[in-house]
Amino acid sequence: METHVVDHPLVAHKLTTLRDVRTDSPTFRRLTDELVTLLAYEATRDVWVSEVTVDSPLAPAPGVQLTRPTPLVVPILRAGLGMLDGMTRLLPTAEVGFLGMARDETTLQPATYADRLPQDLSGRQCYVLDPMLATGGTLAAALQLLVDRGAEHVTAICLLAAPEGIEAVRDRLSAALGEKHGASLRIVTAALDDRLNEQGFIVPGLGDAGDRLYGLV
Numbered sequence: 689m690e691t692h693v694v695d696h697p698l699v700a701h702k703l704t705t706l707r708d709v710r711t712d713s714p715t716f717r718r719l720t721d722e723l724v725t726l727l728a729y730e731a732t733r734d735v736w737v738s739e740v741t742v743d744s745p746l747a748p749a750p751g752v753q754l755t756r757p758t759p760l761v762v763p764i765l766r767a768g769l770g771m772l773d774g775m776t777r778l779l780p781t782a783e784v785g786f787l788g789m790a791r792d793e794t795t796l797q798p799a800t801y802a803d804r805l806p807q808d809l810s811g812r813q814c815y816v817l818d819p820m821l822a823t824g825g826t827l828a829a830a831l832q833l834l835v836d837r838g839a840e841h842v843t844a845i846c847l848l849a850a851p852e853g854i855e856a857v858r859d860r861l862s863a864a865l866g867e868k869h870g871a872s873l874r875i876v877t878a879a880l881d882d883r884l885n886e887q888g889f890i891v892p893g894l895g896d897a898g899d900r901l902y903g904l905v
């Protein structure tokens with residue numbers, strides 16, 4: 689499993705404002721959207737394309753187009769929904785499947801409350817969207833589900849990740865990936881933070897991403 693921390697001054701600038709406790713929900717949503725498009729540019733460097741030739745007004749021109757079926761984008765509700773528009777702006781022809789998952793804030797275990805994904809993902813390239821990779825329980829469960837349905841090349845895009853979460857995902861997915869020849873897993877994030885606190889929140893982090901995007905539930 690590969691982890692890529694995007695090192696770019698614009699990413700760092702937007703992330704700093706996102707972390708700021710004074711940033712209101714409308715600004716938080718806009719910054720999330722902008723950040724995802726920047727991260728998606730990095731995350732899609734290895735998107736599958738096929739060679740084609742088109743006719744320019746002057747001559748045949750060799751080029752590429754996205755291989756079909758196009759990638760599947762999977763936002764993890766609720767907070768991942770805030771990343772969807774920024775992603776599909778870059779990949780407008782992608783298909784979108786939804787996973788609803790909520791972490792029990794006492795046990796820190798995730799529960800899945802919605803699954804609107806194709807049953808067969810054999811050979812598919814998938815991009816999972818979730819702003820926070822904390823203990824890694826949510827992302828590991830989501831990735832396991834995709835791999836179990838046959839997904840071959842999965843990239844998770846997170847705004848922030850904790851070292852503990854990266855390790856947990858690596859531990860839990862290595863066996864599943866090892867059994868599948870050619871399967872690959874990558875995490876792309878804007879920052880790798882210091883640690884988790886006793887409540888399982890990323891420190892310094894940005895607080896509860898879902899609440900900051902959409903308000904308290």
Ligand SMILES: O=P(O)(O)OC[C@H]1O[C@H](OP(=O)(O)OP(=O)(O)O)[C@H](O)[C@@H]1O
Pocket residue numbers: 764765766767768789790791792796798818819820821822823824825826827853888897898899
């Ligand atoms: O790595 P973990 O320890 O599993 O925690 C991370 C998860 O917690 C947050 O979602 P939450 O469960 O708060 O749901 P929400 O998106 O509805 O706010 C976040 O968006 C991740 O999905």
Ligand SMILES: O=c1cc[nH]c(=O)[nH]1
Pocket residue numbers: 820822888889890891893894895896897898
């Ligand atoms: O720091 C954290 C951890 C889990 N979920 C969040 O929204 N933030």
Ligand SMILES: [Mg+2]
Pocket residue numbers: 767896897898899
């Ligand atoms: Mg939340």
